[in-house]
Amino acid sequence: MRIIQIIPVTGLPIIKSGDDLGLLICEAAARQGTPIEDGDIVVVTHVVVSRAEGRVVCLDDIIPSEFAKTIAKEFNRDPALVEVVLRESKSIVRMGDGHIISETKHGFICANAGVDKSNVPGERNVALLPEDPDLSARRIRQRIREVSGKDVAVLISDTHGRPLRNGEINVAIGVSGIKPIRDRRGEKDLFGYTLKVKQTAIADELSSAAELVIGQADEGIPVAIIRGYPYEKSEDATARELIRLREKDLFI
C-alpha cells in the first residue's frame, strides 16, 4: 500500500521580484525536515511565480482606454483593473455579474484573465499571470535540480472557476517534467474490459490536491510537495495539452 503525502512548504519568505524560487523552495523544504526527494511533484501557486518574475503592475500607473472605462462603469469596477484585464486577454468570452471571463494570451479561459489582487503586496498592485508558465515551471525544476540534485516535476497552479459546477478548483497552468494527462485508453479494467475513454488530467488533480494545504488567505503557504505519486516523466510537457480546443468541446 502506497500512501501519498501532500506536504505544505512552510517558512518561505515573502516572495519579491528577482527571488530565486527554486533555491528558496529547497531551503524551506529542508528546514522543515522534508527535503526535496527524487520523484516529488512541487506545486507552486502562480502568484508567487508572478511576483518573483516581476509580473506585478500598479494600477495607478495604468491609463485606461475609453473602452475599459465604459466597461468599468457598467460593472462598477476599477477602470485601471479592467484595462489590465483587457491587455492580458486574447478575447472576451462573457461579461456579467461583475465578472469578465476572458481567454488569456496563453489560451486559458478564466475570470479577469488571471489578474489577481489577492496575496500581492501594495494596495494598488495586481499580479498578472506568468508570461510563459511552462517556462517558469522548467526554470524552477532546473534550479531545484542544481541545488538539491533531485529530479522533480513542477506544476504552476491557478484557481479557476469553471462551467457547470460551483466553486473554484486549482488547475495547472504550467508544467515541467511530467505528462499532464495520463492516457489510460487501451488499459484493461478489473474484469478485463478495455477502457475506451479514459484520459486523466493528472496535472489538474495534483494541483487540486496541493490546494488542500496551500492556504492562500490565512497561512501563506504558496508551495506544496506531493510525494509518493508515480507519474509519467516528460521533458517536453506543456500545459497547453490541458486546453480543450473549442471545436472539440462537446460541452459548450
Add this chain to the structure above:
Amino acid sequence: MRIIQIIPVTGLPIIKSGDDLGLLICEAAARQGTPIEDGDIVVVTHVVVSRAEGRVVCLDDIIPSEFAKTIAKEFNRDPALVEVVLRESKSIVRMGDGHIISETKHGFICANAGVDKSNVPGERNVALLPEDPDLSARRIRQRIREVSGKDVAVLISDTHGRPLRNGEINVAIGVSGIKPIRDRRGEKDLFGYTLKVKQTAIADELSSAAELVIGQADEGIPVAIIRGYPYEKSEDATARELIRLREKDLFI
C-alpha cells in the same frame, strides 16, 4: 506543519449487490494497518456504490426505442446502451464524436449520463449512477460510525470530462458530513486584502486527490481515505451545492 495523507484502501472484495460497504471499508482499512479515524474523509468511487446498491443492468434485457436505435446507428453505438443513457437523462446537452453529453436526473452534466461499462462484472452489464448519491454517502457514513465509532465525511466520486479543459478529473456527486464548498469570501489574505470571490470546491478537490490512489483499471482500489485535512462539518450537506445553475453560468 500538517501533512495530508491520501491512503488507498486495499484488499476490498469485489463488491456485489447488497454488500455492506461501510462495514467492508472499516474492515479493509483496519486490516492494512490504517483503521478509520475521526475526521477522515472517505472517498468512494460511484461504481462500487452502484454495484452494492444493485444499480447494474444487463444490456440484453433492454428493449431500445426507435429513437435510441436512430441515435445508436448514427453514432455507431449499442442501441441498448443508448436506451439506458436516455432513460437516465433529464435532457440531452449535445451529441457528437461518438459521445452523448446529457444532464442526469440529479442535474449533473456528463458523458453518457454517468452510465459506466468499466469495472462492472459481466460483459453486457453496465452500472447506472446511484439513485441518490447523497443518500448513499449518508448511509456509508452512518455505517462507518456504527462499526468504528468514528465520525468521518464521505464523498461519492465520479470521473467527469469538462468543458474548456482536456482530460477527466474526479468530482463529488454525493457528500455527507462535510460542506462541499469552503466559502472564503471575507477572509483576509497575507497582506490584509479581503477576498471577494473565493469559494473553493473542496469536495471536488478532495475527490481529485483521492483519484491519485484510486487505480480504476489496474489495481482495483475503489476507496481512499484522506487524512489530516481540516474540513467544515455539515449534517445537511448535498452535492447539489456543486451544481452551477445555467442562468448563473457565465462560462457557457
